[in-house]
Amino acid sequence: MIGTGSIGRRLTFLLAGVAALLSVLSWWMVSGLAREAAERTQDNVLAASATAIAETLRSEQGEVRLELPYSAFSMLGAISEDRVFYRVMAGQDLLTGYAGLPALSDPPSPGQVAFDTGEFSGEPIRMASVSRLVLAGTQPVPVTVTVAQTRNGVGAISADLSQLAALLAVAFFIIAAVLSAFAARTSLRPLNEIAAAVSRRGPSDLRPLKRDAPAELAPLMSSLNRLMDRLGQSIRRSEDFIAEAAHRVRTPLATVRTQAEIALRSIDNETEKQRLRAIIRAVDESSRSAGQLLDHAAVTYRADDLDRVPIDLSDLLSHTAAALEPTAAMKDITLQLETSHVRVEGDPVLLDNAFRNVLDNAIKYSPEDTNVHMRITSTADEALIIVTDEGPGLGDGPVQELTERFRRGSTAKGIVGSGLGLTIVEDVLSAHGGRVELASRQGGRGACITLVLPLP
Incomplete structure (x- = not known):
């Protein structure tokens, strides 16, 4: 019999492979969601900080005045240790902040907040910008407030969450692999029970199998029962053949021997007698061999069902x-x-x-x-x-x-x-x-x- 591997082992490996794929997908999704959540949190805080600064803008004696609120920067420092930059522009004039801070690729509309990513002082930054019209004298002046923060904190938070997701994915895979082995063993239990029921039977017990089994095993049981029925019929035909052969073989040989003995007694030629004795001996050997061959076959069949x-x-x-x-x-x-x-x-x-x-x-x-x-x-x-x-x-x-x-x-x-x-x-x-x-x-x-x- 050529072995093709264990069904239980292959089923376990298949389920474990599915679990590994799901673990990788879950890690990838959780890592992506964690990164997106961290970035969204940073954007919200940047937008709130820029809005808080914009709300302090006022006009005095025809000029735009600004008082930077401490709370606008304290909320940025609360989420990470990243550096914070800002810039307030009144039209084309710099009111305060970092003049070299890059401009947004898509400037915000009045009353709206726009976000962009850039680089400042050799570090990647995330920027939030809000625009507001301030009446300075008789003319409204567009004032743009931009607040930026480096992204190291967001990367650290994303890495921590990604590492945690990886640990959870590994734990999920280990648990799933154990459950896969248990599920495979449990799923194959009906098949093992059928095999055990067949192995407990004697060689001549060819009764049909009558066991509760899953629908997937019904064709196997049906085929097995048909095979046992055909095997039983074959054995019965073989037994009938042995009995018939014993009669068919022994009777003619006995007749030949009897006729040879009669002929032996009726002739006087010594040469002919030697030939008849050889015939009788050959018949005896044939009769004995045929009889014992049939006896051996009968013993073989009967030994299976003592x-x-x-x-x-x-x-x-x-x-x-x-x-x-x-x-x-x-x-x-x-x-x-x-x-x-x-x-x-x-x-x-x-x-x-x-x-x-x-x-x-x-x-x-x-x-x-x-x-x-x-x-x-x-x-x-x-x-x-x-x-x-x-x-x-x-x-x-x-x-x-x-x-x-x-x-x-x-x-x-x-x-x-x-x-x-x-x-x-x-x-x-x-x-x-x-x-x-x-x-x-x-x-x-x-x-x-x-x-x-x-x-x-």
Whole structure:
């Protein structure tokens, strides 16, 4: 399976990215608003100062007189430590102030306040100018009052507010990132619950999923249920095929063998007899291989859905041994059973198949007029079924490799077999949570097969 990353991680990163973008936008907006507010505050104070100065203008003896109010400059000093400049012009004449203060690019109309930005004494300044007509003698004289202030205070206030906005944006991003991870985990919880519900099921539990889930997961659940339905139908067809194949394969092979045996008894030519014996042997090998392949497939399907019931191992092993008694008697082999009543929980059909394969191997590899010994015992938490014979043993190679499919030992030459018997045994034991242990008896005379099953 190729991994494409975590959905939760990608969703968290996506939400965190959105939060980061919003944090940057909020910092930019707050910084801009703070700068605008500081500038507007400065403009208001400059306008109020210029207006206060303009209101003190009066005419005496045909001349324009002015008394600079202290309050006009104290209010400017209250908002920052910036330098303050002023100029009062009566027409083209300077009444007081800084003559070099730059003029506004757009002079104010009478009674109106105009603002402009310029530079004075090497520093940027903000200026407010107000114009007023003062009657001097018989002629009205236009008087312009200009008040200016450096902008360092406004920049400092804007920088402080911008820094505070940045801290708040970072805090917002951290909180949003944590909440994004929580939101992603919470959003994916229904998907994880569905996955957990599926994983808790047994291999053969193909019932439709019936769970409350968000609408976005409805197509997934519907597709999953359709898949399980198709899988169930496929398994049922496979089981039917196995049963039908077992009948279709074994019956013709048995017929061929019977006809070959009849022909063998009816002819006297030794060459023809050898050919018929070879045919019978090939049929036996084919029949055994086909039968065990089908048995292995049946075990594989049945192991996925064990029918666990209480089993008395003594009764089950006795029944299996009785079924193989005629085969053993053909070689004058005695089946010796030493049992104790040990009960386990398992599938009797599969366990009988495992016992039958072990005993069949013991009989097949044992020489004539020998004994096959079976013993059932138990420990604190395990049941042991030990089968020993007097055959050639398991060979010189690694014994555990004999449970691999189609793997046969060095002692199996010339003996009909498929190499699937011990594979079936191991599959059955593994399905029950047990194991199979293989060993040759001391001196290499015989094999010892131990089937280990857990006790309930």
